[in-house]
Amino acid sequence: xxxxxxxxxxxxxxxxxxxxxxxxxxxxxxxxxxxxxxxxxxxxxxxxxxxxxxxxxxxxxxxxxxxxxxxxxxxxxxxxxxxxxxxxxxxxxxxxxxxxxxxxxxxxxxxxxxxxxxxxxxxxxxxxxxxxxxxxxxxxxxxxxxxxxxxxxxxxxxxxxxxxxxxxxxxxxxxxxxxxxxxxxxxxxxxxxxxxxxxxxxxxxxxxxxxxxxxxxxxxxxxxxxxxxxxxxxxxxxxxxxxxxxxxxxxxxxxxxxxxxxxxxxxxxxxxxxxxxxxxxxxxxxxxxxxxxxxxxxxxxxxxxxxxxxxxxxxxxxxxxxxxxxxxxxxxxxxxxxxxxxxxxxxxxxxxxxxxxxxxxxx
Ligand SMILES: NC(=O)c1ccc[n+]([C@@H]2O[C@H](COP(=O)([O-])OP(=O)(O)OC[C@H]3O[C@@H](n4cnc5c(N)ncnc54)[C@H](O)[C@@H]3O)[C@@H](O)[C@H]2O)c1
Ligand SMILES: O=C(O)C(=O)C[C@@H](O)[C@H](O)[C@H](O)COP(=O)(O)O
Ligand SMILES: [Zn+2]
Numbered sequence: 209x210x211x212x213x214x215x216x217x218x219x220x221x222x223x224x225x226x227x228x229x230x231x232x233x234x235x236x237x238x239x240x241x242x243x244x245x246x247x248x249x250x251x252x253x254x255x256x257x258x259x260x261x262x263x264x265x266x267x268x269x270x271x272x273x274x275x276x277x278x279x280x281x282x283x284x285x286x287x288x289x290x291x292x293x294x295x296x297x298x299x300x301x302x303x304x305x306x307x308x309x310x311x312x313x314x315x316x317x318x319x320x321x322x323x324x325x326x327x328x329x330x331x332x333x334x335x336x337x338x339x340x341x342x343x344x345x346x347x348x349x350x351x352x353x354x355x356x357x358x359x360x361x362x363x364x365x366x367x368x369x370x371x372x373x374x375x376x377x378x379x380x381x382x383x384x385x386x387x388x389x390x391x392x393x394x395x396x397x398x399x400x401x402x403x404x405x406x407x408x409x410x411x412x413x414x415x416x417x418x419x420x421x422x423x424x425x426x427x428x429x430x431x432x433x434x435x436x437x438x439x440x441x442x443x444x445x446x447x448x449x450x451x452x453x454x455x456x457x458x459x460x461x462x463x464x465x466x467x468x469x470x471x472x473x474x475x476x477x478x479x480x481x482x483x484x485x486x487x488x489x490x491x492x493x494x495x496x497x498x499x500x501x502x503x504x505x506x507x508x509x510x511x512x513x514x515x516x517x518x519x520x521x522x523x524x525x526x527x528x529x530x531x532x533x534x535x536x537x538x539x540x541x542x543x544x545x546x547x548x549x550x551x552x553x554x555x556x557x558x559x560x561x562x563x564x565x566x567x568x569x570x571x
Contacts, residue, residue, distance in 0.1 A: 210426070212433065214350060215441050216370040223350060223433065227422055229377035230339065231264040234272020237310070240373050242335065244273040247309040249300055251323035253283040256315045256341055261380050265314060265339065277303045281322065285469040288322050288356040290365070296326045305334065310372075312337040316388075317348035317473060321363070324354025328369035338371040341380040343392025343419075344474055346433050347399070349374045351440035351453075361529040362461040368445050378426070381419050386510075387472070389419050393509045394456075394474030396428065398481060399435040401502060402452050405547030407431040412501065415508040451532055452549050455541045456481030459515075459564065462526035466518055478511035479567075481543075486563045487555070488542035498546060515567040523564060524557060 209226030224236060238244070248269055256262065257280045269276045279299045281287045300311075311334055313323035320338050327336035338349035355366020381389070393416060400408030410428065419425065436453065443449035460480025464471055471479075485502045488494035503513050532539040538555040 210430065212430070212437060214370070214374075214437050216352060217444055218370060219372070221371060221373050223374040223376060223437070225376040225378065225426070225429070225433070227377070227379050228264075229375050230261050230380070231268055233265050233268040233339070233375060234274060235268075236373060236375055237274065237337070238272065242274075242310060242372075243308075246274060247303060247305055248274050248276040248312050249303055249305055249309070250276055250278045250312050250314050251281065251296065251319055251326070252278060252314040253281050253287065253316075253319050255283040256319070259341075259380070259383050261341075261377065261383075262314065281319070283318070285318055285357065285464075285473070287318055288363075290356060292322060293326050293329075293356060296322075297330055300326070300330050305330070307331050307334055310335045310337060312339060314339045314341060315345075316340065316342035317345050320345055320348045321354050321366070322356060324352075324369055324371070325356055325366055328354055328367040333369070336369060336371045338374045340374065340376050342384060343381055343389055343429075344395055344472075346376070346392070346429055347395040347436055347453075349376065350433060350436050351450075352444065357465070361526055362465055364529065364531075370444075378422055378429075381425075384419060386418060390417060390510045391472035391474035393417075394478040394481070394506070394511055396432045397505060397509065398453075398455050398477065399432040401481065401543050401546060402455055402549050403435045403438070403547055404431055405545075407435075408505065408546050411509075412505045415505070417508075417510055448551070451539070451551050452541050454532060455543065455549055456484055458527060458530050458532065458538070458540050459483050459523075459560070461530065462523045463515060463518075465526055466523060467516065471512075471516075475512055478506045479513060479515055482506060482513035483515060483563050483567055484540060485543050486567070487540065487559060488544065490559065490563065491542065491552070493542055493544045493550060493552075498543070501546065502543060514570060515564055517568050520561055520564055520568075524561070527557075527560065
């Protein structure tokens with residue numbers, strides 16, 4: 209089991225990664241100073257609630273003397289909503305949760321973002337633990353971005369609210385359907401493109417299309433999490449540097465929402481990365497060879513790289529509300545090499561329209 213510390217403005221918190229972490233949840237809570245008797249509200253979704261590892265978590269809480277209640281929300285991005293958050297506030301009141309009590313998110317990025325938002329706002333903030341169960345949530349569980357969606361755009365309401373610990377049990381990943389595995393690989397590949405050429409080249413040489421044995425997975429996952437940790441430690445509240453983690457997301461979030469979440473987050477940002485690489489090439493920031501390499505590594509993982517046919521004007525409306533833009537000119541994170549990106553603040557809508565329309569035509 210590995211323990212990676214993450215420094216945040218409030219405290220340093222551990223990311224505990226390995227097999228059988230959930231079976232030690234009680235001990236892990238004690239180690240970070242959560243007193244016996246503290247109530248734990250486990251927030252999970254309708255799929256995860258039925259998976260066998262839930263019992264490992266609850267048995268560990270029981271034997272360590274933590275009373276708990278399990279609150280289940282529908283699986284899927286539609287649960288990142290004010291309505292679902294409102295229901296959870298009611299449940300927390302009914303459970304008698306006070307300021308010292310803990311919200312624990314057990315699930316993927318949806319549960320993590322939603323439960324984190326509820327933890328950040330209930331009684332103006334209660335301690336929050338992330339227990340990620342998807343590959344994608346190697347990204348979402350670290351760094352403290354929590355939030356919900358609005359019909360006008362993804363993650364438009366939220367907070368920076370770091371967890372007190374991330375408990376990442378790699379055994380949970382063996383239950384992921386193949387599509388969810390591949391969905392998570394998009395963010396792993398993203399971390400390589402942003403800042404770790406070795407990671408990217410490893411994946412280029414051996415695409416990871418199914419969950420490998422733990423000894424093979426651990427170094428890859430650790431490398432991806434290292435990129436995320438280094439960036440969020442450098443700029444927790446996204447004054448500037450943290451924007452790099454948004455590679456592929458400016459177009460990707462719009463496509464994800466336009467698909468009504470029939471595309472997974474990773475699938476959508478894979479398309480976003482392919483298109484943003486094309487934008488970088490057209491600007492003369494990225495070589496054609498590197499652009500092709502990025503697209504082919506995504507495709508080799510079974511990820512989509514072309515925009516579905518859609519109405520550009522609807523996509524544009526969603527891109528316009530992206531939180532990175534500082535003015536009417538758009539801010540994009542563009543790849544400039546493998547392992548290197550640049551924040552570009554003067555992207556014209558026409559440039560984006562051109563790559564989106566070309567991609568929709570299959571060019
Ligand atoms: N906060 C951040 O920094 C951050 C980073 C990346 C993504 N996100 C957000 O994360 C969300 C996507 O996360 P996701 O891809 O994990 O989606 P998700 O949470 O919807 O999980 C995907 C599916 O897998 C199921 N699942 C979860 N764990 C499982 C397991 N172990 N075995 C089998 N099935 C399992 C879920 O029930 C769900 O149906 C998006 O809303 C995105 O905006 C946030
Ligand atoms: O941690 C970050 O910062 C990221 O941008 C990570 C992204 O993978 C993630 O999807 C995040 O939720 C996007 O944030 P947003 O600020 O664009 O909503
Ligand atoms: Zn993302």
